[in-house]
Amino acid sequence: MDTSHLAQHAGTAGALFATIFVVATTTMKTMIPLRVFGILANVILILTAIPARNYLVMVVQLAMLLVNSYRLHQMLQLVRDVKKSVNSDLSMEWLKPFMIERNCAAGEILFYKDEKAEDMLYIVSGRFKLVESGIVLPVGAIVGELGMLSPSNMRTQTLECIEAGLILSVSYSKVEELYVQNPAFGFYFLRLASARLFQNIETLEKRLAQQTALTAEPKPA
Amino acid sequence: MSDRGILSSLRYLLADFIGEDDDTPPLLPEGLPEPVMAVASDAIHLLIDYQGTGYAQLYVDRLRRFVGKKGVDDAMLTEIARLMAARMSYDDLIRIAQLKLAGLADRSRTQPRSVDVRKFRLDELVSVLPAVIAEYVLDALEWAGWTHRNIKLRFSTASWFGILRLKIGAGLRRWRRYSVRYAKERVWVERWLHMIDRSLTRQPAAASEIVQTAAMIRGYGDVYRQGMADWNAIIDGLAKPTFDGVLALRDLAGAVAKARAAALPDPRQAALKRKIAEIRARVIADSYAGVPSS
Numbered sequence: 001m002d003t004s005h006l007a008q009h010a011g012t013a014g015a016l017f018a019t020i021f022v023v024a025t026t027t028m029k030t031m032i033p034l035r036v037f038g039i040l041a042n043v044i045l046i047l048t049a050i051p052a053r054n055y056l057v058m059v060v061q062l063a064m065l066l067v068n069s070y071r072l073h074q075m076l077q078l079v080r081d082v083k084k085s086v087n088s089d090l091s092m093e094w095l096k097p098f099m100i101e102r103n104c105a106a107g108e109i110l111f112y113k114d115e116k117a118e119d120m121l122y123i124v125s126g127r128f129k130l131v132e133s134g135i136v137l138p139v140g141a142i143v144g145e146l147g148m149l150s151p152s153n154m155r156t157q158t159l160e161c162i163e164a165g166l167i168l169s170v171s172y173s174k175v176e177e178l179y180v181q182n183p184a185f186g187f188y189f190l191r192l193a194s195a196r197l198f199q200n201i202e203t204l205e206k207r208l209a210q211q212t213a214l215t216a217e218p219k220p221a
Numbered sequence: 222m223s224d225r226g227i228l229s230s231l232r233y234l235l236a237d238f239i240g241e242d243d244d245t246p247p248l249l250p251e252g253l254p255e256p257v258m259a260v261a262s263d264a265i266h267l268l269i270d271y272q273g274t275g276y277a278q279l280y281v282d283r284l285r286r287f288v289g290k291k292g293v294d295d296a297m298l299t300e301i302a303r304l305m306a307a308r309m310s311y312d313d314l315i316r317i318a319q320l321k322l323a324g325l326a327d328r329s330r331t332q333p334r335s336v337d338v339r340k341f342r343l344d345e346l347v348s349v350l351p352a353v354i355a356e357y358v359l360d361a362l363e364w365a366g367w368t369h370r371n372i373k374l375r376f377s378t379a380s381w382f383g384i385l386r387l388k389i390g391a392g393l394r395r396w397r398r399y400s401v402r403y404a405k406e407r408v409w410v411e412r413w414l415h416m417i418d419r420s421l422t423r424q425p426a427a428a429s430e431i432v433q434t435a436a437m438i439r440g441y442g443d444v445y446r447q448g449m450a451d452w453n454a455i456i457d458g459l460a461k462p463t464f465d466g467v468l469a470l471r472d473l474a475g476a477v478a479k480a481r482a483a484a485l486p487d488p489r490q491a492a493l494k495r496k497i498a499e500i501r502a503r504v505i506a507d508s509y510a511g512v513p514s515s
Contacts (some may be wrong), residue, residue, distance in 0.1 A: 089384050109412065112411040113415060114418075116279075
């Protein structure tokens with residue numbers, strides 16, 4: 001029995017069905033639904049290419065399926081990690097996969113006070129000093145995480161490398177990109193930044209209270 | 222044209238290639254003293270012509286840091302405004318082509334057209350290209366050992382071909398902010414401003430002298446490289462160690478002035494290095510003897 005006409009009909013129906021998903025994909029405004037619909041469209045196009053033995057379409061769609069799946073996994077992991085960070089230690093380590101490595105030599109200035117801030121940094125190794133305050137930052141410290149949200153966008157201190165080391169950096173535009181692409185990430189990122197800000201205020205309040213207590217203490221006669 | 226139109230969106234998308242969309246000149250910083258206004262205003266116009274409104278805005282933002290700052294009087298602010306404009310409008314191939322073309326437009330038709338021959342180092346020429354290209358070319362030149370080769374370039378308004386070449390050179394302006402040279406100049410200006418800021422905190426009497434060190438760097442080619450090397454030697458040898466508390470130099474202004482006087486057009490910087498070493502040795506000897514260094 002000749003089944004070629006059945007394969008042809010299945011191919012036409014599949015192509016029509018896939019077209020609906022391709023159109024739906026292009027209408028998505030945010031990244032996660034876009035990737036999900038992209039994956040569905042890839043799967044349907046692969047299935048419709050099988051009866052017609054269209055190997056080129058199969059290979060191209062398979063490659064796209066892998067890319068879409070990896071990106072979706074990356075996005076979901078990012079949201080999960082930021083959410084976890086908000087509820088635990090307020091760490092920014094989840095940004096690491098999006099950061100670029102950079103080696104710094106002793107004496108190198110990473111940025112100057114009052115310069116426009118464009119990226120945030122994560123110290124992996126070496127020693128880095130905030131020049132104006134003389135504070136040496138520990139390994140694992142994040143620098144410039146709040147600068148992105150501040151209206152002036154200016155560095156408040158100069159950062160100098162005093163012992164060669166490695167830093168990771170991510171540009172604000174990359175974080176903005178993640179923020180715009182993914183509303184869930186944006187929401188948790190804002191909560192995290194606010195929590196870190198409140199933590200800073202709390203530390204300052206404690207210091208102020210200590211200082212007030214010290215000045216209020218009666219001096220020995 | 223509507224700000225939400227398709228053409229406006231396309232302009233935004235291609236802004237990096239076709240240049241800036243916004244041509245509104247930046248305003249002078251609030252609270253700028255009257256004596257500084259003329260210099261700052263001229264600088265804004267110069268930098269708009271040099272690069273664009275965004276670059277002029279960067280100048281205004283940098284100048285704003287010193288407006289009303291403790292220890293900065295009108296005279297010092299005027300000098301910061303003047304010297305910063307001069308350094309931000311550094312001489313590169315693009316600028317020289319721009320000025321030559323501007324001269325062509327201003328000149329009356331009766332005057333003869335001219336040909337200038339200027340000498341550049343090969344790496345200096347390549348550094349005006351966008352970093353994504355220039356970095357590979359510079360690596361290749363380094364590998365071939367041609368980085369320091371001198372090249373003579375003709376800037377001519379005497380023929381249509383010369384004018385075309387000038388226009389191509391001046392056209393590189395839109396990619397200037399992505400160039401290797403721009404990144405270096407940005408870091409230099411920030412470092413100079415940082416040194417002024419630190420001087421105002423650690424040794425206010427030396428701030429004016431630190432401001433004036435910017436005048437050491439000018440031009441292009443050998444003159445530029447010599448000025449830059451001398452400036453780095455003075456800042457790294459005297460100013461930074463003093464601000465870091467490593468060198469107990471009480472009269473930094475005097476020491477910088479003496480070092481500048483010793484800076485000669487010598488690529489080995491022998492006299493300058495000797496003078497810096499001498500000043501440092503005297504400070505260390507005085508600190509052992511318990512005498513305040515001058």
